Amino acid sequence: MSNLEGKSTQELIALVQSLEKELAAERSSKNHVRPKIAVMTSEVVDSNPYSRLMALKRMGIVENYEKIRTFSVAVVGVGGVGSLILFDYDKVELANMNRLFFQPHQAGLSKVEAASHTLSLINPDVDIECNNYDITTVANFDKFLDTLKTGGLQGGPVDIVLSCVDNYEARVAVNTACNELNIEWFESGVAENAVSGHIQLLIPGETACFVCAPPLMVASGVDEKSIKKEGVCAASLPTTMGIIAGFLVQNTLKKLLEFGDVTPYLGYIALKDFFPTMTLKPNPTCDDPYCRKRQQEFQSRPKKQVREDAKEEAAVVHDDNDWGITLVDETPAEDSSEGKDALLRSQWHQEAPQASAPPVEAESVVSGGDDVKSLMKRLKELNQS
Amino acid sequence: MSNLEGKSTQELIALVQSLEKELAAERSSKNHVRPKIAVMTSEVVDSNPYSRLMALKRMGIVENYEKIRTFSVAVVGVGGVGSLILFDYDKVELANMNRLFFQPHQAGLSKVEAASHTLSLINPDVDIECNNYDITTVANFDKFLDTLKTGGLQGGPVDIVLSCVDNYEARVAVNTACNELNIEWFESGVAENAVSGHIQLLIPGETACFVCAPPLMVASGVDEKSIKKEGVCAASLPTTMGIIAGFLVQNTLKKLLEFGDVTPYLGYIALKDFFPTMTLKPNPTCDDPYCRKRQQEFQSRPKKQVREDAKEEAAVVHDDNDWGITLVDETPAEDSSEGKDALLRSQWHQEAPQASAPPVEAESVVSGGDDVKSLMKRLKELNQS
Numbered sequence: 171m172s173n174l175e176g177k178s179t180q181e182l183i184a185l186v187q188s189l190e191k192e193l194a195a196e197r198s199s200k201n202h203v204r205p206k207i208a209v210m211t212s213e214v215v216d217s218n219p220y221s222r223l224m225a226l227k228r229m230g231i232v233e234n235y236e237k238i239r240t241f242s243v244a245v246v247g248v249g250g251v252g253s254l255i256l257f258d259y260d261k262v263e264l265a266n267m268n269r270l271f272f273q274p275h276q277a278g279l280s281k282v283e284a285a286s287h288t289l290s291l292i293n294p295d296v297d298i299e300c301n302n303y304d305i306t307t308v309a310n311f312d313k314f315l316d317t318l319k320t321g322g323l324q325g326g327p328v329d330i331v332l333s334c335v336d337n338y339e340a341r342v343a344v345n346t347a348c349n350e351l352n353i354e355w356f357e358s359g360v361a362e363n364a365v366s367g368h369i370q371l372l373i374p375g376e377t378a379c380f381v382c383a384p385p386l387m388v389a390s391g392v393d394e395k396s397i398k399k400e401g402v403c404a405a406s407l408p409t410t411m412g413i414i415a416g417f418l419v420q421n422t423l424k425k426l427l428e429f430g431d432v433t434p435y436l437g438y439i440a441l442k443d444f445f446p447t448m449t450l451k452p453n454p455t456c457d458d459p460y461c462r463k464r465q466q467e468f469q470s471r472p473k474k475q476v477r478e479d480a481k482e483e484a485a486v487v488h489d490d491n492d493w494g495i496t497l498v499d500e501t502p503a504e505d506s507s508e509g510k511d512a513l514l515r516s517q518w519h520q521e522a523p524q525a526s527a528p529p530v531e532a533e534s535v536v537s538g539g540d541d542v543k544s545l546m547k548r549l550k551e552l553n554q555s
Numbered sequence: 556m557s558n559l560e561g562k563s564t565q566e567l568i569a570l571v572q573s574l575e576k577e578l579a580a581e582r583s584s585k586n587h588v589r590p591k592i593a594v595m596t597s598e599v600v601d602s603n604p605y606s607r608l609m610a611l612k613r614m615g616i617v618e619n620y621e622k623i624r625t626f627s628v629a630v631v632g633v634g635g636v637g638s639l640i641l642f643d644y645d646k647v648e649l650a651n652m653n654r655l656f657f658q659p660h661q662a663g664l665s666k667v668e669a670a671s672h673t674l675s676l677i678n679p680d681v682d683i684e685c686n687n688y689d690i691t692t693v694a695n696f697d698k699f700l701d702t703l704k705t706g707g708l709q710g711g712p713v714d715i716v717l718s719c720v721d722n723y724e725a726r727v728a729v730n731t732a733c734n735e736l737n738i739e740w741f742e743s744g745v746a747e748n749a750v751s752g753h754i755q756l757l758i759p760g761e762t763a764c765f766v767c768a769p770p771l772m773v774a775s776g777v778d779e780k781s782i783k784k785e786g787v788c789a790a791s792l793p794t795t796m797g798i799i800a801g802f803l804v805q806n807t808l809k810k811l812l813e814f815g816d817v818t819p820y821l822g823y824i825a826l827k828d829f830f831p832t833m834t835l836k837p838n839p840t841c842d843d844p845y846c847r848k849r850q851q852e853f854q855s856r857p858k859k860q861v862r863e864d865a866k867e868e869a870a871v872v873h874d875d876n877d878w879g880i881t882l883v884d885e886t887p888a889e890d891s892s893e894g895k896d897a898l899l900r901s902q903w904h905q906e907a908p909q910a911s912a913p914p915v916e917a918e919s920v921v922s923g924g925d926d927v928k929s930l931m932k933r934l935k936e937l938n939q940s
Binding site for chain 2: 190
């Protein structure tokens with residue numbers, strides 16, 4: 171810069187012009203975003219980002235993929251699992267870089283801001299709203315409730331809520347809001363040792379809510395806050411998180427676009443490639459008053475209005491089992507869609523052991539009459555073995 | 556730019572200086588990459604990108620996570636599944652934007668170049684090598700073979716090959732190379748309708764090679780080239796691809812870092828959240844001469860050298876079953892690690908049906924004596940239902 175003094179006016183003008191050009195090029199390459207696409211088509215050209223998705227219609231998998239544009243999805247927690255109405259109050263740290271989602275230059279940005287930026291580069295057709303606050307404080311909870319209530323594309327409630335948070339309080343906040351607003355939501359989580367996780371669909375009044383029966387993984391975990399305080403961080407594996415995020419979004423797509431079967435609870439035990447599933451019936455004496463209200467509404471609905479898939483969720487009740495958890499092998503469960511039973515009823519679907527899993531393990535998981543505590547214990551053992 | 560003529564020399568100099576500053580800022584924000592980290596530590600500070608991974612040691616999951624730095628992994632095919640010795644000859648198109656990995660401004664770049672750029676931004680500690688050519692041509696195959704043979708960190712062979720390709724020819728090329736070089740590899744794939752996929756571990760001489768028994772999904776697929784020619788593209792779902800990629804990398808980590816159990820074959824049927832597993836024994840009359848050579852070497856190895864987990868892979872032989880495929884329920888299979896049998900032997904591990912899967916379906920999959928064709932048929936039906 172020191173030799174600028176010696177330049178002629180013409181040279182300086184040429185220099186300004188060339189710098190302006192470079193800057194424009196730099197900025198355009200950086201902010202290169204494809205234009206929005208008004209109508210989704212299945213046209214097979216390299217420039218169509220929707221051709222692979224619209225092909226699902228031709229293949230008979232999804233009847234109406236375009237319907238995806240009519241949904242509003244709220245995502246609470248922007249970490250390894252979820253990522254559009256985004257809620258998070260955390261900042262991006264280098265310690266979050268063990269994932270594909272955030273990049274080092276985003277360190278210090280709020281997570282919702284960083285995620286929103288990355289997502290809009292990938293797909294500018296999605297409207298993304300950022301909410302950079304903690305939903306568990308009293309004042310913020312009302313804001314959260316209001317956003318869920320009016321966040322739909324037509325001003326009504328959002329279509330679904332995806333919970334991707336890492337603590338109990340935030341899960342209870344999502345649960346309370348969704349019970350009150352009667353919104354279906356998916357809970358998701360990865361264990362602290364990073365080698366197991368789960369997703370769970372919660373339909374107010376129809377399935378157990380989070381307070382009726384906290385997911386086994388969460389219930390068996392150590393309190394995360396106490397761990398963080400000691401300066402010891404939980405482990406995380408981008409692989410486990412990516413798989414759980416995949417299950418979460420895949421089942422969300424199946425739910426919203428109505429194809430395939432949505433799994434009510436899907437677990438993932440990474441060390442064994444073992445995938446436990448189960449269904450959990452609501453607890454009629456649940457502590458959440460809105461949960462009890464939704465249960466009454468669900469039970470008083472005329473039978474033909476009860477959704478088809480609920481009929482397939484059979485309930486097997488064992489009177490000598492407080493938690494009503496039963497294990498299902500190949501036997502078809504009995505039809506019982508009325509949901510009138512006074513017990514928390516659930517099913518634990520047991521898959522056959524993997525190649526290298528000793529059969530004794532599978533046997534002990536299958537043994538009938540297990541309660542939640544012993545199932546939790548078994549899961550812990552599976553994780554640790 | 557037209558009003559530059561009227562500016563004084565001092566004004567022009569100030570303008571040049573301010574433009575240079577803006578350009579520098581623009582460039583530094585764009586190329587912000589974290590410095591390399593010489594030693595991985597488990598220190599819990601926000602700026603340590605390895606703290607979450609090193610925590611796996613403290614939790615007793617992985618004995619020596621740092622060992623990850625000693626491995627060389629070859630990835631063939633850079634698409635939705637895999638992504639560091641990268642092999643691919645394709646260019647990034649907007650049609651690839653249904654994934655998180657590529658961004659619109661990368662359209663037109665080679666896939667290896669785009670992937671390498673994104674990966675090095677995320678983790679500059681990984682050495683990434685790009686090979687932008689088709690491995691299936693005669694001339695390129697030798698280059699490919701040589702790269703695998705010398706691509707290890709000490710100049711020896713790479714530690715593992717991950718195949719993430721979308722066609723039969725490329726899979727056979729990887730298979731041929733790995734049999735000749737005696738390198739273990741993972742095959743992966745997603746079906747054309749995007750709602751099922753699999754990963755498979757291939758250990759030359761010990762498991763079936765790709766020519767011994769092509770994976771069911773691949774074998775049941777329509778020829779992709781003919782589809783592409785007609786201007787009709789295969790469907791793809793980033794969810795399915797993300798899950799398969801997750802399974803692939805998770806099992807690669809388990810294999811390289813020696814934790815948990817590596818699953819020999821893991822399938823994923825998205826519509827049912829059904830996860831078939833099986834093991835496939837090599838075919839003593841395989842068309843690939845190097846496969847037969849590796850089988851002889853494996854069989855003549857002293858028993859104590861035979862890896863522990865091979866002992867658990869029991870072989871159940873049915874003489875009236877050409878393909879030797881048998882279905883395993885809870886019954887522990889017999890120990891038979893010698894691998895002396897003249898038949899292609901395998902196991903089909905059947906998981907219990909999911910909540911909403913009608914039991915009749917599971918039954919028909921379980922029925923004994925199925926050959927590969929009828930299994931393929933069943934898988935197709937599962938995909939389509």
